Structure formats: C-alpha cells, structure tokens
Amino acid sequence: MKILAISGSGRKESTNTALLKTVAKIAGPDHSVSVFSDISELPIFSPDAEENSLPHPVQTFCTLIEESDGLIISSPEYVRAIPGGLKNAIDWLVAREEIIEKPIALMHASHRGEDMLEQLRLVLSTVSNGFTPNIFLRFALMKLSPDEIHQEIITPPNRQKVNDFLRDFTRCIK
Template identity: 60%
Template structure:
C-alpha cells in the first residue's frame, strides 16, 4: 500500500509536516508513506496554465498522487481557513483526474483548527467521492519541534493511534479499490 501524505504548510519547521513524517516512520509493514511538503513551490493556479503541460512542480505532485493508493492531508489553520498553498494545490488538481476517485483522509497536529477542518472537509467531499471524513487522526502537537514530534509519535499512545489510523485508512483504500 503506497500512501502520499501532503502537508498543507509551506513552513520548513511545520508541525503538520513533522506529524506526517513521524507517522510515516511508524507505519506498519506493508504501508509505505511518501511525504509531499512542496505546496509552497507550486505556482498560483490559473486555468490559462492548464492549456499546455503543467509546470514541473505541479506535474511532480500529479505523478505522486497517480502512483499512490490514497492521500493523507495534514494542514494548519490560517485565519480560520485552509492555507492558501494547500487550496492552490487542490485547485491544480480539480480539473484533472488525479484526485477524483482517490481515497483521502485527514490528520491534524493541533487541538485547534476546526474552522479549517470544516472547510477542508467540504472541499474534499466536492473533489473526490472517496473522501473518508470518519478516518481522522488528531494529535495535540502544537508548538513542539519536529524532533519532539518524532519522539512522541514514535512511542506510547500516540504511536498506537497513528498505527490504528494507518491500518484503518489502508483497509478503506483496499475496499474502494475493488
């Protein structure tokens, strides 16, 4: 099972990117996770740019999605909304076939962010019929360093929650694949 974990943050020391990397490190055997942390490198979406081949950074994202069995998104909340970089990445995918029909689940690295999560759930339920809102992992990791996140997700209850999330999402991906 190959999963692509997309961070909605453009920040180098992002808590959500660190969560995705930590969860990838504890993935059970048979689940391989690649982390995409390049939403900040994508050009601003314009339908005019869809007329030719997509820009290289967009093409890389599209190929990574095409090669995955499912997507995991983890994102901060900016001003009660989806960060511009993540929304831009989703905008690049809407008119293509890369996200349509792709299983998607969410993670979140904060006890806050419910407005963003509600908006993201609405957007995802619009762009793919295989968004699984009930498969969700939320860990209160705000203000922790990436190293500390790797440590706390690597052991104990957080590790068990991460493994359970991955196993549930992998089972969902297998079920909807046919």
C-alpha cells in the first residue's frame, strides 16, 4: 500500500512532519509511507495558473497524490484555522481528478486544534468522497523536538497505535 503523508506545516522542525517521518520509518512491510513536507514550496493558487501547464512544484505534488493509494494529513492549527500553506495546497487540487476518490485520513500531533480539525474535515469531505473522518490518530507531541517525537512514537504502545491506524486505513482503501 503506497501512502503519501502530507505535513500541513512549513516549519523545518515541524512537530507534524516529525510525526509523519517517524510513521514512515516504523510502517510495516505492507505500507510504503512517503512524506511530503514542501507545502511552503507551492506557489499561491490562482485559477489562471491552471490554464497552461502547472507550476513544477504543483505538478510534482499532484503526481505524488495520483501515484498514492491514500493520503494521511497531519497539520498544526494556526489562529484556530487551517494553515494557509495547507489550504493553498488543497486549493490547487479542487478542480483536479487526483483528489476526488482518494482515500484520506487524519493524524494530529497536538492535544488541541479542534477548530482546525473541524474545518479540515469539512474541506476534505468537500474535495474527496474518499475522506474517512472516523480514521484518526492523535498524539500530544507539542514542544517536543523531532528526536523526542521519534522516541515517543516508537514506544511499544504508540507503535501499536500507528500500526492499528495504518491497518484500519488500509481496510478503507481496499
């Protein structure tokens, strides 16, 4: 199962990116998880930019989505909302075929962020009928370094939570 894990953060030391990178490392042999953490490289969406060939970073992003069996999104909350970079990435996908049937599940690296999660669930259920709101995994990782996040996630109970999440998500994809 080929899964693309998208970090909604543009920070180099992002908690969400560190979570997804650890998930990619510990995923079992049935799951190939790759992480897209270049949200900040996508140009600002404009419908005019879709008339000709897509900007290279957008085309790369769309190809990664197209080639995946499913998406996992993990994002911070900024000012009680979806971060602008993630919303921009989703805007690039609205009129494209790659996202319409794509299975999508959420992870979250914080004990808070309910407003953003509610908005993200609404947006994702609008752009993809493959969004699975009931498949969700949350860890309280705020203020931890990427190394500390890795150490936290590889503990046996958390590793099991990740494996259960991936197993449940795989069932939805099939």
